Amino acid sequence: MGAPVIAATALSTRTGRKILIGATLVFLLGTGFILMPLIAIPFAISGASATANQPVSNTELPSVSGEWGYPLAGDYAKGRGFGYHPVEGCSYCKSDHRGYDMDQPCGATVFAAGPGRVTVAGAYFDYGNAVVIDHGGGLITIYGHMQWESLRVGVGDEVSAGTPLGAEGSTGRSSGCHLHFEVRDSGVRIDPEPFMANLGLPLK
Amino acid sequence: MMMSQSSGRRGVAWAIIGGIVLLAGVVAIIVSAVLARPTPTPSATSRGTASADPTTSAEPDPDADGAVVDPTAADRGWTPEPITTDADTYIRAALEAASTFDTTKSTREEWLDYLDTWFTPDTRFTSEADQLAAMTDSQTELRQGVVLPQDEWDSLAGEDGRVVAGVTSDITDVPATDDESGDMSIGTADVTLSFTRSDGSGGETSYGDHVRVSVQVLCGMASVPTPDTDQRSGDCKVVRYFTEPLEP
Numbered sequence: 548m549g550a551p552v553i554a555a556t557a558l559s560t561r562t563g564r565k566i567l568i569g570a571t572l573v574f575l576l577g578t579g580f581i582l583m584p585l586i587a588i589p590f591a592i593s594g595a596s597a598t599a600n601q602p603v604s605n606t607e608l609p610s611v612s613g614e615w616g617y618p619l620a621g622d623y624a625k626g627r628g629f630g631y632h633p634v635e636g637c638s639y640c641k642s643d644h645r646g647y648d649m650d651q652p653c654g655a656t657v658f659a660a661g662p663g664r665v666t667v668a669g670a671y672f673d674y675g676n677a678v679v680i681d682h683g684g685g686l687i688t689i690y691g692h693m694q695w696e697s698l699r700v701g702v703g704d705e706v707s708a709g710t711p712l713g714a715e716g717s718t719g720r721s722s723g724c725h726l727h728f729e730v731r732d733s734g735v736r737i738d739p740e741p742f743m744a745n746l747g748l749p750l751k
Numbered sequence: 752m753m754m755s756q757s758s759g760r761r762g763v764a765w766a767i768i769g770g771i772v773l774l775a776g777v778v779a780i781i782v783s784a785v786l787a788r789p790t791p792t793p794s795a796t797s798r799g800t801a802s803a804d805p806t807t808s809a810e811p812d813p814d815a816d817g818a819v820v821d822p823t824a825a826d827r828g829w830t831p832e833p834i835t836t837d838a839d840t841y842i843r844a845a846l847e848a849a850s851t852f853d854t855t856k857s858t859r860e861e862w863l864d865y866l867d868t869w870f871t872p873d874t875r876f877t878s879e880a881d882q883l884a885a886m887t888d889s890q891t892e893l894r895q896g897v898v899l900p901q902d903e904w905d906s907l908a909g910e911d912g913r914v915v916a917g918v919t920s921d922i923t924d925v926p927a928t929d930d931e932s933g934d935m936s937i938g939t940a941d942v943t944l945s946f947t948r949s950d951g952s953g954g955e956t957s958y959g960d961h962v963r964v965s966v967q968v969l970c971g972m973a974s975v976p977t978p979d980t981d982q983r984s985g986d987c988k989v990v991r992y993f994t995e996p997l998e999p
Contacts, residue, residue, distance in 0.1 A: 565763070568763055569763070569766070572763075572766045572767065572770055575770055576766075576769065576770055576773060580773070634900065634903070635900075636895050636896045636900055636994075637896070637897070637898065637899060637900050637903070638896060638897045638962070638964055638992070638993065638994045638995055638996075639849060639850045639897060639898055639899060639916075639942075639944065639962055639964060640899065640900075640903070640960075640962070641960050641961075641962065669950070669951075669952070670950030670951060670952070670954070670956040671956070672956060672957075672958035673946060673958045673960075675910075675951075676951055695951030695952075696951065717906065718910070718951065719910075719948070720903070720906065720907075720946070721906055722900075722902035722903055722905070722906045723902070
């Protein structure tokens with residue numbers, strides 16, 4: 548009973564009202580100051596961990612020629628080329644390589660090579676985490692072995708040369724980080740080297 | 752008195768403004784943290800790839816009586832070695848054994864040690880020492896030139912992978928050269944390798960490869976059975992796997 552009476556008495560005077568308002572403000576400011584880290588820190592950690600699998604920031608964009616461009620920006624090391632490339636010391640391994648391997652450090656951004664629509668974004672046979680782009684006219688390109696949870700596109704997305712697809716990784720049948728770049732024309736795998744060279748984008 | 756009241760109101764106003772700024776700051780931090788979280792992208796949606804492989808473990812090849820050297824081999828994801836004198840049956844199992852494993856159930860070395868038990872000394876050499884040396888060389892060749900290399904195994908193991916091999920063609924069987932006993936033969940066949948591995952989103956993805964491979968076996972009294980098993984001399988054993996298919 549005492550507290551409401553005291554409060555009512557205090558509110559009846561100007562000084563009392565000032566003291567109450569001041570005390571309330573100090574309480575609110577203090578509470579906000581103390582609670583802010585409890586709210587901000589979990590969100591900050593969540594944001595940081597969620598972005599950990601994102602592609603390495605790549606300020607460089609791939610070179611383009613017309614509507615097409617390289618699937619990686621900057622220099623890269625050539626891995627296995629297209630065609631007969633047996634796996635050293637393994638008679639139970641396929642000797643035929645269906646694409647063109649390009650090596651940059653793990654996490655490097657992989658880009659769409661040309662305009663089209665994404666038809667696959669996710670696990671894709673031995674390509675691991677992959678993106679398949681339908682460029683129309685029976686032409687498709689495949690970008691294999693990207694890191695899990697790194698894809699920036701989804702099925703149905705329209706992309707163009709230079710659209711970031713994901714981060715280079717080693718998922719699926721791969722023994723090290725690299726991009727498996729594959730081109731199919733009317734369902735037939737073709738050599739990416741002459742294909743890209745004809746577009747003014749010679750590979751190594 | 753008027754000055755004092757005015758000064759007091761200004762103080763309260765500034766305190767309120769300060770509080771609002773602080774609250775706005777907290778809200779801004781929360782909003783920016785929420786917006787920094789990436790939008791999930793669709794995954795594992797393609798052409799029925801995220802499906803479980805119906806063949807989840809190696810099953811014994813149906814032999815005449817189904818007898819195998821180690822019945823527990825299948826539990827570890829391996830092909831059980833059949834106890835048989837029939838070269839065709841044995842070659843089929845041997846070709847499958849060299850690429851049937853489960854990386855979640857054994858290491859590569861454990862699997863290869865198991866495959867070593869399929870071998871028998873090469874009786875084309877006269878001395879016992881040479882026979883054993885030839886067998887050791889063949890077991891080394893198995894590791895270095897035949898089966899999935901360590902880095903490919905590690906890649907598969909990183910995604911809880913397994914492989915089941917199946918012979919999909921008739922066995923092309925030819926006699927081994929320099930074998931006076933006539934008990935040694937080389938079998939070649941097409942083998943389908945069914946890979947299954949995790950797809951990064953809790954499911955599995957499967958795909959197949961096709962290879963053509965050869966193995967040399969001995970089905971005769973000179974074969975040395977695996978100790979402490981039901982296998983006997985005369986039952987088929989492996990002499991050598993080849994690093995490339997041997998066609999007649």
